[in-house]
Amino acid sequence: MSAPAPVVSSGTSSKTAITALNSTIIYVLAYMLAQGSYQLATVAMARRLSIPGVWRLSSIQFRITDPEWWRSAVLAVYGIGPTVCALLAVGAGLWFWHRARQRKGLFKLFLLWLTLHSANLVLGALVADTFLENWAWYIPSWLFLAGNIPNVILAVVAGLLQLVLGYFAAIGFLQSHDSITLMQYHNRRQLILVGILVPWVVGSLLLAALKWPELSRNEALHFLVMGLLLGPMAVKSAQELFEFTIPEPKRTQLALGLLVLAGLVGLGWRLVLGAGVTF
Structure with missing residues (x-):
C-alpha cells in the first residue's frame, strides 16, 4: 500500500505564492539599486575626466577611441x-547582520538581495567580463600590464569567492524570512524554490525585458553568474536544520507598495535611458 500524499493547505499555497512574488519584486528593486549605483558612479567618473559617452538602458558607451584612453x-x-x-555589499551585509535580521518585515530581505547583487557586480562581473574581455576585465589588464594570465587567475578566484559567499549566505537567507510555515524544515524545498529560484529566474527575465532590445551580453552574463552565489546558498539552505524565525513575525502579505515602486522605477528607467543620456 502506498503512503498517502501530503496535503498542501490553501494557506500554505497562498503564503508560497505571495513569498515568491514579494521576493521577485525585492530581487528586481535591489538589482536596480546596485546596477544603477554602479553605472551612475561610472558616468560621474567619466564626466569628471571629460570622457564623453552615452548611458543607455543596459550599457554605457564611451565616445573616445582606444588610443585616447590612458592608464589612470x-x-x-x-x-x-x-x-x-x-x-554597498559590505554596508548592506553589516546592516542586515547586526540590525535587520532580528526584525520583522521585508527590509531585511531587501538588504540580503542588495548584498548579493552588489557582490555579484564585483565578483561575478569579473568572471563574466573576463570571458567577454571587456569592462571589469580592463581593470587587471591595465593594472598589471602582464597579459591575460593574471586576469584569468583573478576571475577564477572571484568565482570561487562567489561560491564561498553563497554558501555562508544561506543562514542569512533563512533569517530573512518571517513565515513560520515556510521556515519549517519539511517546507524547506518550497522556501528555496520561491525564495531563491523564482526570484532569480523570473526577476532576471523581467530585468531582461526591461532592457530589451538593448540588453548587453555583459548584463545577460551577470544574470547567469548570479548562480555562483545562489547555487551554494540553495544547497546549504537545504542542509541547514535552522527553522526558527523572530517572535511575532509579520503576517505574510503582498507588498503592494513595493510592487508599485518597482513599476515606477522600471518605467522611469525606461523613459530616461530609452533614448540614451549623453554625458
Missing part, C-alpha cells in the same frame, strides 16, 4: 563601479 583613466572609470558596489 581606465582604472578610474572601470574601477569606480566595482568599488561602489563593494562598499
Whole structure:
C-alpha cells in the first residue's frame, strides 16, 4: 500500500505564492539599486575626466577611441563601479547582520538581495567580463600590464569567492524570512524554490525585458553568474536544520507598495535611458 500524499493547505499555497512574488519584486528593486549605483558612479567618473559617452538602458558607451584612453583613466572609470558596489555589499551585509535580521518585515530581505547583487557586480562581473574581455576585465589588464594570465587567475578566484559567499549566505537567507510555515524544515524545498529560484529566474527575465532590445551580453552574463552565489546558498539552505524565525513575525502579505515602486522605477528607467543620456 502506498503512503498517502501530503496535503498542501490553501494557506500554505497562498503564503508560497505571495513569498515568491514579494521576493521577485525585492530581487528586481535591489538589482536596480546596485546596477544603477554602479553605472551612475561610472558616468560621474567619466564626466569628471571629460570622457564623453552615452548611458543607455543596459550599457554605457564611451565616445573616445582606444588610443585616447590612458592608464589612470581606465582604472578610474572601470574601477569606480566595482568599488561602489563593494562598499554597498559590505554596508548592506553589516546592516542586515547586526540590525535587520532580528526584525520583522521585508527590509531585511531587501538588504540580503542588495548584498548579493552588489557582490555579484564585483565578483561575478569579473568572471563574466573576463570571458567577454571587456569592462571589469580592463581593470587587471591595465593594472598589471602582464597579459591575460593574471586576469584569468583573478576571475577564477572571484568565482570561487562567489561560491564561498553563497554558501555562508544561506543562514542569512533563512533569517530573512518571517513565515513560520515556510521556515519549517519539511517546507524547506518550497522556501528555496520561491525564495531563491523564482526570484532569480523570473526577476532576471523581467530585468531582461526591461532592457530589451538593448540588453548587453555583459548584463545577460551577470544574470547567469548570479548562480555562483545562489547555487551554494540553495544547497546549504537545504542542509541547514535552522527553522526558527523572530517572535511575532509579520503576517505574510503582498507588498503592494513595493510592487508599485518597482513599476515606477522600471518605467522611469525606461523613459530616461530609452533614448540614451549623453554625458
